[in-house]
Amino acid sequence: xxxxxxxxQVDAGIALVPRHPGxxxxxxxxxxxxxxxxxxxxxxxxATHTIGDVRRQAQFSQTQFEQLLGFDYSxxxxxxxxxxxxxxxxxxxxxxxxxxxxxxPAARGRGLLTRAAGAITSHAFESLNLHRxxxxxxxxxxxxxxxxxxxxxxxxxxxxESYLLHGTFRDLALYAMTAGGWSALAR
Numbered sequence: 704x705x706x707x708x709x710x711x712q713v714d715a716g717i718a719l720v721p722r723h724p725g726x727x728x729x730x731x732x733x734x735x736x737x738x739x740x741x742x743x744x745x746x747x748x749x750a751t752h753t754i755g756d757v758r759r760q761a762q763f764s765q766t767q768f769e770q771l772l773g774f775d776y777s778x779x780x781x782x783x784x785x786x787x788x789x790x791x792x793x794x795x796x797x798x799x800x801x802x803x804x805x806x807x808p809a810a811r812g813r814g815l816l817t818r819a820a821g822a823i824t825s826h827a828f829e830s831l832n833l834h835r836x837x838x839x840x841x842x843x844x845x846x847x848x849x850x851x852x853x854x855x856x857x858x859x860x861x862x863x864e865s866y867l868l869h870g871t872f873r874d875l876a877l878y879a880m881t882a883g884g885w886s887a888l889a890r
Contacts, residue, residue, distance in 0.1 A: 709768070711776070713822040717815060719776035719788060721768055726777060727758035729784050733807055740808045744844050746868060764789075771795070774831075778806065778819050785810035788819050790827055790836070798834035800827065804850070811846070817853050824854060828882040838878040841866060851878035855888050 711719040722730075731754045734741065741748045751757060767773035775789035786806035793800040802823065806816045820838075827833040838856055840847035852858075856878035864872035 711822055711826055713818050716781050717818055718779045719819060719822060720779055722761040722764040722775045722777055722787070724758045724761045724765070726784065727754045727761055730761070730777065731757040733784055737807045737809075741805060742869075744841055744847065744868070745805060776823070778804075778815065780810055780815055785815060788816070788823055790823065790831075790833075793833075798832065799836065800833055801837045801839060803838075804847075817850050820850050821854055824880060824885060828885050834882050836880050839866075839875045840878075841868060842874045842876050848876055848878075854880070855884070856880045857884070
């Protein structure tokens with residue numbers, strides 16, 4: 704399955720490109736450079752020690768993509784990897800999925816992640832024919848929550864102590880969007 708064939712062009716500078724093992728060195732360098740900042744909200748960063756770890760994750764992501772079980776993309780800004788975004792826990796019988804994302808600190812504050820999340824939301828509803836998307840983020844993660852809110856995702860509630868983050872159970876904010884809701888926003 705060709706990565707470029709399934710890329711989503713967000714705008715002139717931003718593309719969402721399916722994760723690929725060939726990008727492991729670039730992705731690892733980004734993760735390693737921003738390890739401390741990413742650690743605050745991401746548990747998997749502690750298990751990512753080598754390029755091989757990133758390559759294995761990309762291989763797993765490719766398999767998930769090919770089997771239509773998950774859609775994991777690198778966010779490329781002007782050609783360079785700036786973060787990642789994807790659709791996970793895809794349930795085709797109920798036509799829903801969860802969206803997850805992260806962005807390197809140097810790329811934050813310019814609306815890049817909001818535009819990427821908007822593009823993947825449109826793709827999920829218009830091309831994949833999903834009906835509902837959820838975004839779950841730690842209550843205190845104001846920047847992640849702001850992405851969901853800027854896009855019009857509705858806060859449906861709190862999932863109490865549902866995420867184990869660095870040894871402590873944390874509450875998650877649950878945001879959701881439906882295909883009809885997205886269409887009504889006239890994106």
